[in-house]
Amino acid sequence: MVFSTWSDHFANCILARRHPGVRLAAVNVRVLIDGSSELVFDYAVPAGLDVRPGCRVRVPLRRKSATGTVLAIAAAEQMDFALRELESLIDPEPLITPVLLRTGEWIADYYGCGIETVIRSLLPESVRSEENSAKTRRIAVLDVPPDPAVLEKLVRRAPRQHAILSLIANAPGMRLPVADLGEGSAAALKGMEKAGLLRLDAEDVRRDPEADGVEEVLESQALALNPDQQRALDAILASMQSPAPKPILLLGVTGSGKTEVYLQAARHVLDLGKTVLVLVPEISLTPQTVRRFKARFAVQREQVAVLHSNLSQGERFDEWHRIRKGVARIVIGARSAVFAPLPDLGLMLVDEEHENTYKQENVPRYHGRDVAVLRAAFEGCAIVLGSATPSLESWHNTQTGKYTLLRLDQRVDAQSMPLVRTVDMRLEAAKHKGAVAILSDKLRTALEQRLEKGEQSILFLNRRGFARSLQCPQCGHVCQCPHCSVALTYHRTDERLICHVCGHQAIVPRKCPECKDPAIILQGYGTQKVEELLARVLPQAKIARIDADAMRRKHMLRDTLNAFKAHKIDILIGTQMIAKGLHFPNVTLVGILNADLSLHVPDFRAGERTFQLITQVAGRAGRGDVEGEVIVQTFTPHSPSIQYARKHDYDGFAEQEMEFRRLFCFPPYAHCAVLTSRSNHERRAEFTLQTLHLRLLEDLPPGIMLGEVLPSPLVRAHGQHRFQIILRCHRARPLTRHVQAVLARTSLPEDVTVVFDMDALSFS
Numbered sequence: 001m002v003f004s005t006w007s008d009h010f011a012n013c014i015l016a017r018r019h020p021g022v023r024l025a026a027v028n029v030r031v032l033i034d035g036s037s038e039l040v041f042d043y044a045v046p047a048g049l050d051v052r053p054g055c056r057v058r059v060p061l062r063r064k065s066a067t068g069t070v071l072a073i074a075a076a077e078q079m080d081f082a083l084r085e086l087e088s089l090i091d092p093e094p095l096i097t098p099v100l101l102r103t104g105e106w107i108a109d110y111y112g113c114g115i116e117t118v119i120r121s122l123l124p125e126s127v128r129s130e131e132n133s134a135k136t137r138r139i140a141v142l143d144v145p146p147d148p149a150v151l152e153k154l155v156r157r158a159p160r161q162h163a164i165l166s167l168i169a170n171a172p173g174m175r176l177p178v179a180d181l182g183e184g185s186a187a188a189l190k191g192m193e194k195a196g197l198l199r200l201d202a203e204d205v206r207r208d209p210e211a212d213g214v215e216e217v218l219e220s221q222a223l224a225l226n227p228d229q230q231r232a233l234d235a236i237l238a239s240m241q242s243p244a245p246k247p248i249l250l251l252g253v254t255g256s257g258k259t260e261v262y263l264q265a266a267r268h269v270l271d272l273g274k275t276v277l278v279l280v281p282e283i284s285l286t287p288q289t290v291r292r293f294k295a296r297f298a299v300q301r302e303q304v305a306v307l308h309s310n311l312s313q314g315e316r317f318d319e320w321h322r323i324r325k326g327v328a329r330i331v332i333g334a335r336s337a338v339f340a341p342l343p344d345l346g347l348m349l350v351d352e353e354h355e356n357t358y359k360q361e362n363v364p365r366y367h368g369r370d371v372a373v374l375r376a377a378f379e380g381c382a383i384v385l386g387s388a389t390p391s392l393e394s395w396h397n398t399q400t401g402k403y404t405l406l407r408l409d410q411r412v413d414a415q416s417m418p419l420v421r422t423v424d425m426r427l428e429a430a431k432h433k434g435a436v437a438i439l440s441d442k443l444r445t446a447l448e449q450r451l452e453k454g455e456q457s458i459l460f461l462n463r464r465g466f467a468r469s470l471q472c473p474q475c476g477h478v479c480q481c482p483h484c485s486v487a488l489t490y491h492r493t494d495e496r497l498i499c500h501v502c503g504h505q506a507i508v509p510r511k512c513p514e515c516k517d518p519a520i521i522l523q524g525y526g527t528q529k530v531e532e533l534l535a536r537v538l539p540q541a542k543i544a545r546i547d548a549d550a551m552r553r554k555h556m557l558r559d560t561l562n563a564f565k566a567h568k569i570d571i572l573i574g575t576q577m578i579a580k581g582l583h584f585p586n587v588t589l590v591g592i593l594n595a596d597l598s599l600h601v602p603d604f605r606a607g608e609r610t611f612q613l614i615t616q617v618a619g620r621a622g623r624g625d626v627e628g629e630v631i632v633q634t635f636t637p638h639s640p641s642i643q644y645a646r647k648h649d650y651d652g653f654a655e656q657e658m659e660f661r662r663l664f665c666f667p668p669y670a671h672c673a674v675l676t677s678r679s680n681h682e683r684r685a686e687f688t689l690q691t692l693h694l695r696l697l698e699d700l701p702p703g704i705m706l707g708e709v710l711p712s713p714l715v716r717a718h719g720q721h722r723f724q725i726i727l728r729c730h731r732a733r734p735l736t737r738h739v740q741a742v743l744a745r746t747s748l749p750e751d752v753t754v755v756f757d758m759d760a761l762s763f764s
């Protein structure tokens with residue numbers, strides 16, 4: 001296709017709207033054509049047409065006409081061929097608000113990606129595509145009550161018409177869907193319309209995602225806030241008075257009542273006639289938070305929109321337009337909801353702001369929290385980031401004065417923080433003559449005590465499956481994924497070996513594939529094994545497991561959590577799916593089985609993640625009248641992450657971790673990006689990155705720390721070999737721009753993919 005010859009060039013052209021004063025001789029636009037194939041073409045704009053990104057347009061395509069969305073605009077270039085002109089504008093106004101467009105431009109610039117990829121995220125496909133439209137139904141309407149004299153006449157002459165008229169007259173608003181008038185009324189209605197007795201119209205019907213099968217939520221009332229909560233709420237409301245509110249970090253220990261503060265702040269904003277956007281890490285994993293918002297605003301159910309990945313195209317279309325029109329005034333969603341087109345935003349809330357899921361792992365690789373902060377600044381609205389374990393980035397921003405810090409250091413109702421003990425698993429292994437124990441004696445006794453007292457327990461292990469791997473004791477062979485550099489995990493329920501990176505499945509060999517020894521054994525353990533072990537040692541306990549394998553069925557997570565709440569389950573075993581925001585007052589014991597799992601990964605954030613995970617999981621204990629206890633099993637009990645989490649000491653943890661980050665110049669003291677190459681050909685992946693490394697080195701702007709070309713920790717995934725360069729810089733822009741400039745002038749081999757990830761959270 002001829003367009004691609006200058007398409008790379010296009011991205012570098014100055015966006016026409018950045019220079020509104022300059023009159024451009026001509027303008028070209030890049031258009032994403034509606035339809036499933038994601039075609040992108042460039043067109044010339046006829047003189048006099050005001051086209052902006054986000055506008056819907058009609059364009060010629062081959063011998064037909066098609067519709068699409070304008071992704072980008074550029075000053076026309078000298079070319080040796082003429083572009084076809086677009087035909088017309090469908091809507092005079094772009095679908096994207098100016099603030100969102102500005103946010104999109106910021107993302108493109110900051111993360112180094114094309115504006116077109118950002119626009120695609122900004123406007124969901126269901127909204128862009130011509131195929132979706134509002135669902136309508138025909139209605140019969142009376143604008144004035146029927147004349148009694150007319151009715152009188154109709155009773156005898158046309159009883160059917162009389163009946164119809166009376167029905168409509170008694171319907172709310174004197175409007176009734178035609179479908180409700182029964183079969184065969186169509187002819188009568190037409191006649192009546194002609195006679196001027198009524199009016200036929202069409203109205204939009206909302207495809208309500210909650211219409212069926214969703215539990216009733218009872219309305220909840222605002223609680224009387226404790227002094228700390230009141231102070232936090234007052235500060236949030238005060239910040240809303242400012243024309244340029246400073247972002248607020250709400251650091252509140254688990255169970256300190258952050259959500260109640262969010263709810264009351266949101267209520268104020270709605271009362272002011274403005275709108276609220278709430279971001280949560282993942283809708284499906286935070287059912288309790290979502291439900292609390294629904295419950296508080298139950299009487300205005302129409303005003304709440306929950307954006308989640310299970311919406312149908314039609315539902316998504318309707319919710320988007322409900323939001324755009326200001327009907328839905330409180331929106332709850334994950335990362336991508338940051339682009340929800342709410343008019344007149346008054347407040348943005350980012351719950352569990354430290355969560356990694358806010359970072360998008362494919363293009364555009366934006367961080368939902370950071371984009372939220374940016375959008376709030378552009379909108380001039382207040383924003384609150386909340387967490388019990390804030391990211392060090394946000395913490396740092398409170399230290400430099402960029403953010404305001406608010407704290408809730410106590411749990412509500414004078415509940416104490418749970419008592420956290422560690423169990424040294426090295427000693428435990430020695431007790432059992434070297435065999436790796438899953439349950440320490442201490443944890444097992446504690447579980448038994450809870451069972452006797454009728455209290456509930458949660459066991460956390462961040463590894464699903466039955467066994468970590470299958471290994472031959474004779475030759476040491478480990479069954480590996482043929483496409484990835486990881487061991488296959490044994491899953492007993494499926495009787496399969498499964499790769500947790502690419503999903504590859506293999507049958508379980510009866511003997512070692514290498515040396516044919518039949519003594520091949522399972523190494524390590526996962527949640528399935530824990531479940532089996534517990535069923536054996538505590539046969540009287542009712543046990544359930546929550547992990548990606550057990551939760552494949554729809555509503556399974558919700559049902560299991562409900563059963564746990566109703567105490568139909570004594571012990572809940574789970575992966576990080578249970579680490580977030582769950583509140584069960586009867587849980588008095590939390591066991592963390594292998595706290596070291598997240599500690600020994602090649603990532604400078606390993607300590608931070610471990611601290612967050614232990615603190616969050618521990619925070620599920622003792623949220624009722626009985627004090628909670630947490631038992632942390634670890635092989636490295638003295639590691640700072642574990643010790644500070646044990647003492648609930650966020651400040652202590654932050655202080656020592658920040659010192660380490662400062663010494664080695666890691667975030668938040670510098671921005672850190674990864675440049676990765678991937679290819680089926682190992683040499684080509686490596687060579688490509690080496691070439692890029694050389695070019696990056698030429699005229700390297702001062703301040704950029706350029707790492708060496710190294711194999712990625714996960715050296716192979718999905719059959720592709722991976723190499724990476726880590727880059728750091730105190731300022732983000734020079735880094736992104738330098739890398740983009742080098743990438744733009746380097747032609748990459750076809751079978752090598754290069755990925756640039758700014759502010760990367762994953763280094764695997």
Ligand code: ADP
Binds near residue numbers: 229255256258
């Ligand atoms: P966090 O979000 O900080 O973990 P939550 O908002 O979940 O804490 O609060 C924990 C529990 O305390 C919830 O059941 C909540 O309803 C209750 N709660 C919050 N604020 C108050 C208050 N002021 N008075 C009484 N109970 C409260």
Ligand code: ZN
Binds near residue numbers: 481482484499502504
């Ligand atoms: Zn694999």
